[in-house]
Amino acid sequence: MNDWLKPLQDGLIEGRVLTKNADLYSYSFDASFGEYLPEAVVQVKNKQEVVHVIRLANQYKVPVYPRGAGTCLSGGPLPVHGGIVLDLSKLPAKIDVSPGDLTVTVSPSVRTQDINIEAEKRGLMYAPDPSSAHVATIGGNLAENSGGPRGLKYGVTKDHVLGLEIVTPEGELIRTGGQTIKNVTGYDLTKLIVGSEGTLAVIVEATLKLMPKPPAVKTMMVSFHKVRTAGEAISRTLTSGVLPSKMEFMDQACVRAVEQFQPIGLPVDAAAIILIELDGPEEALRIEQEKVEAIMEEMGAKEVIIPESDEEAAKLWHARKQVSPAIAKIKPTKVSEDATVPRSKIPDFMDRLQTIKEKYDLEVVAFGHAGDGNLHPNILCDQRDPEEMKRAEKAVEEMFEAAIELGGTLSGEHGIGTMKAPFMEMELGDAGVDMMRRIKRAWDPHNILNPGKIFAEKGQKLVLRNE
Amino acid sequence: MSNSLKQAYDLTFDCVQCGYCLPACPTYETMESETHSPRGRINLVKMVAEGKAAVQDLEEPMEKCLGCMACTSVCPTNVQYGEILENAKEVLDESKPSGRLESFLFEDFFPSKTWMNRLGDATWLFQQTGADRITNRLPWNLPLHLEAFADIMPSMPSPVKRKRRAERYIRRRPAVKKVGFFTGCIMDSVFFESNESTIELLLRSGAEVVLPKSQTCCGALHAHSGKKNKAIELAKENIAAFEEEAFDYIVENAGGCGAQMIEYPSLFEKGSRWHARAVEFSNRVKDISEVLVEIDGLVFSKPIEQTITYQPSCHMTYVQKVVEPPLALLEKVPGIRLQELERPGFCCGSAGVYNLVQHEDSMDILDVKMQDVCQTGADQVVTSNPGCLLQMKLGIKREGMDSEAVHLVDLLMQADPAPRSLR
Numbered sequence: 007m008n009d010w011l012k013p014l015q016d017g018l019i020e021g022r023v024l025t026k027n028a029d030l031y032s033y034s035f036d037a038s039f040g041e042y043l044p045e046a047v048v049q050v051k052n053k054q055e056v057v058h059v060i061r062l063a064n065q066y067k068v069p070v071y072p073r074g075a076g077t078c079l080s081g082g083p084l085p086v087h088g089g090i091v092l093d094l095s096k097l098p099a100k101i102d103v104s105p106g107d108l109t110v111t112v113s114p115s116v117r118t119q120d121i122n123i124e125a126e127k128r129g130l131m132y133a134p135d136p137s138s139a140h141v142a143t144i145g146g147n148l149a150e151n152s153g154g155p156r157g158l159k160y161g162v163t164k165d166h167v168l169g170l171e172i173v174t175p176e177g178e179l180i181r182t183g184g185q186t187i188k189n190v191t192g193y194d195l196t197k198l199i200v201g202s203e204g205t206l207a208v209i210v211e212a213t214l215k216l217m218p219k220p221p222a223v224k225t226m227m228v229s230f231h232k233v234r235t236a237g238e239a240i241s242r243t244l245t246s247g248v249l250p251s252k253m254e255f256m257d258q259a260c261v262r263a264v265e266q267f268q269p270i271g272l273p274v275d276a277a278a279i280i281l282i283e284l285d286g287p288e289e290a291l292r293i294e295q296e297k298v299e300a301i302m303e304e305m306g307a308k309e310v311i312i313p314e315s316d317e318e319a320a321k322l323w324h325a326r327k328q329v330s331p332a333i334a335k336i337k338p339t340k341v342s343e344d345a346t347v348p349r350s351k352i353p354d355f356m357d358r359l360q361t362i363k364e365k366y367d368l369e370v371v372a373f374g375h376a377g378d379g380n381l382h383p384n385i386l387c388d389q390r391d392p393e394e395m396k397r398a399e400k401a402v403e404e405m406f407e408a409a410i411e412l413g414g415t416l417s418g419e420h421g422i423g424t425m426k427a428p429f430m431e432m433e434l435g436d437a438g439v440d441m442m443r444r445i446k447r448a449w450d451p452h453n454i455l456n457p458g459k460i461f462a463e464k465g466q467k468l469v470l471r472n473e
Numbered sequence: 474m475s476n477s478l479k480q481a482y483d484l485t486f487d488c489v490q491c492g493y494c495l496p497a498c499p500t501y502e503t504m505e506s507e508t509h510s511p512r513g514r515i516n517l518v519k520m521v522a523e524g525k526a527a528v529q530d531l532e533e534p535m536e537k538c539l540g541c542m543a544c545t546s547v548c549p550t551n552v553q554y555g556e557i558l559e560n561a562k563e564v565l566d567e568s569k570p571s572g573r574l575e576s577f578l579f580e581d582f583f584p585s586k587t588w589m590n591r592l593g594d595a596t597w598l599f600q601q602t603g604a605d606r607i608t609n610r611l612p613w614n615l616p617l618h619l620e621a622f623a624d625i626m627p628s629m630p631s632p633v634k635r636k637r638r639a640e641r642y643i644r645r646r647p648a649v650k651k652v653g654f655f656t657g658c659i660m661d662s663v664f665f666e667s668n669e670s671t672i673e674l675l676l677r678s679g680a681e682v683v684l685p686k687s688q689t690c691c692g693a694l695h696a697h698s699g700k701k702n703k704a705i706e707l708a709k710e711n712i713a714a715f716e717e718e719a720f721d722y723i724v725e726n727a728g729g730c731g732a733q734m735i736e737y738p739s740l741f742e743k744g745s746r747w748h749a750r751a752v753e754f755s756n757r758v759k760d761i762s763e764v765l766v767e768i769d770g771l772v773f774s775k776p777i778e779q780t781i782t783y784q785p786s787c788h789m790t791y792v793q794k795v796v797e798p799p800l801a802l803l804e805k806v807p808g809i810r811l812q813e814l815e816r817p818g819f820c821c822g823s824a825g826v827y828n829l830v831q832h833e834d835s836m837d838i839l840d841v842k843m844q845d846v847c848q849t850g851a852d853q854v855v856t857s858n859p860g861c862l863l864q865m866k867l868g869i870k871r872e873g874m875d876s877e878a879v880h881l882v883d884l885l886m887q888a889d890p891a892p893r894s895l896r
Contacts, residue, residue, distance in 0.1 A: 024508075026508075026530075027526055027530045028526070028530040028531070028533065029506060029507075031517055031525070031526050031530070032506065032513035032534075037489065037490045041516075047506075049506070075492055075495060138491065140493075140496060141492050141495055141496055331549040331550045334487070334489065334550045340489055388486075
């Protein structure tokens, strides 16, 4: 038995420690690849218990991996070096809306969607809307700096965080930022922690920004003969003075997969479609819709469809949601990437994807938040075929190269975690990564918080195969 | 790797571990760990098949699964969780010799009409002698927490009355539909009166009702416990029993039985003769509520001025996918104020014999359900499955509520249903 296990147990009053084999295996994975067995899972029930676990881990130099609902697509909560999985999803749920301040203070365990539901009861909204918002915890969203379709207009998680309460790797409970929109007191530690993927601190509370809920929304679907035209139409729209809340792209392969999975009458002969959502006052929407329609016509769009009812619109958005399950029918293993390029480069990126697809003889489809350049190229393969998985690994690497060459980035919203760590230098350069490592060392001298993430270890490569 | 493990293993690859099943899973909510979630269980099956975890590691998580199938309704990749679960149960069943009580329950008790009659008789005798009122004061506990259920059992008709039942009923000639009635084991012993109500509602709707003599237990409990061979044997007996006449519908009033019978084809190899017969059979299996809505032969004249809530059977919702018909029938009864539950799809914790063999866990789930039920302020809680009915009665007793739990058919009988006049 580990010498830290007993003192760990002794300091928990309400929380519990799980060490049965079945439990360890159940916290060995997330929604990405690979499984790693922890030595213990600790489910904390209050902030003081978090402090206890971290202090002890720092004393015994045991790795700790903060975890929410385990929906991470980049390996954030994976216990790659054994040690302790710190389950924060069982902390008491707290959603304190201050309508007068347009803020909400939350515990990390609440589901992101529930924050928005509470906000909406007061005519407000919490803007970030990752598609897993009904499952994922806000703690995980903060750690990974999650995005979502509405990121186009409203930005991502980091743009909505005013302050945090965190436990540092040395076990200090501190506050960063505050409750106000404007705050320039000292370094912006809040922004440093958000998106640090659990490597610098454990978030135990957050104060988030709320916005007025737009009074109305309007959906449009536009289909195109050519992917390039679709890309150009996006740029043209965004420079016309209209800022849609969502612009979602689906390539032909996605459209066909959805139609085979659950036919709703999408145009299977189109090279690409874009789903647009406009939000704002009813009167403004009418004007904006006409403007977008005119642009699409001028650009030579194949067809513009404006749903007549809310139900019709909901059907289209449902179709967008069906992309993930539908493409899983092509082949069972989905390697989902989120390399992001400047929006004007989307057509070029699509061309590069096509080349990669042919070169490695793989099923590659692309969909996603095209309005902000955040595409999700997905490779469909079969984990049971090691040869194919090897080709997939190479294809992923080339996708990253393509994105970076086009002025983009490895990850728009999923995070680096284990999977993209080997490619950090490609984007940031040696000195760039070194500055980040120095920050990590200053915060976490014993390297106990989420080791093995963001920074590649010597010789680390992307591995999608089960070994 | 055994055949069942191989089958389960192959299906685990459909799971992308997205976690969308977590908010739907009752045991994940009450037991608060990934180990007791669908995603966790599927992963454990995979780990066992890959030789990383041991079969014993699978035991507790699988046995604590309700099998409610709520996860299948939210799964974006359509994982066949039911098949994974049943195969895993088979793996567990193969790995340990079954105890004497277990083999008695599954081999002799459930499929047997004689034993079911004895259960009915014993309950009647128990109630007649007043023994049910003293069990709470006994200094020892009955096995399987039966004392918790003693005073919530419905009043049993005498053995004589139960024996007097005919095999064929017809009132209107020609009948509008010919119905084969699947009586079920528990329904026909403990809830005999609800079966009588079912027959009566069908007759007043203008149907002919036949109770084929050679029918037997549906086999749901066997299939869910990894006893596939016994389940197949029972399925064959029922298929044959209902082939004796050309029925328009095979009607049941227990969501659990209906779900099992709808899935009979999955017990047989595709393309086989038995598979074809099973398809023929399952196509005609309908819940009583569906048939009453389809025939539409009743008018309800006596108002029920009460608040009513409906607790649907999980297997009816997620496997049979029958959701609207019970609500449609309730709406036809004058006076009823229908107050829907906030989370009707959340299991009540009955789940076959779960509330006996996993009593404490079942009560934790029931407590969550009862919070929701209390909120509705219902005078009557309507259910569509015997297990749910007993569990709701138990929940009402535990909460000290002033409400009743009833089977849908019994509630409909309270409203004085009359044949819709032929014009």
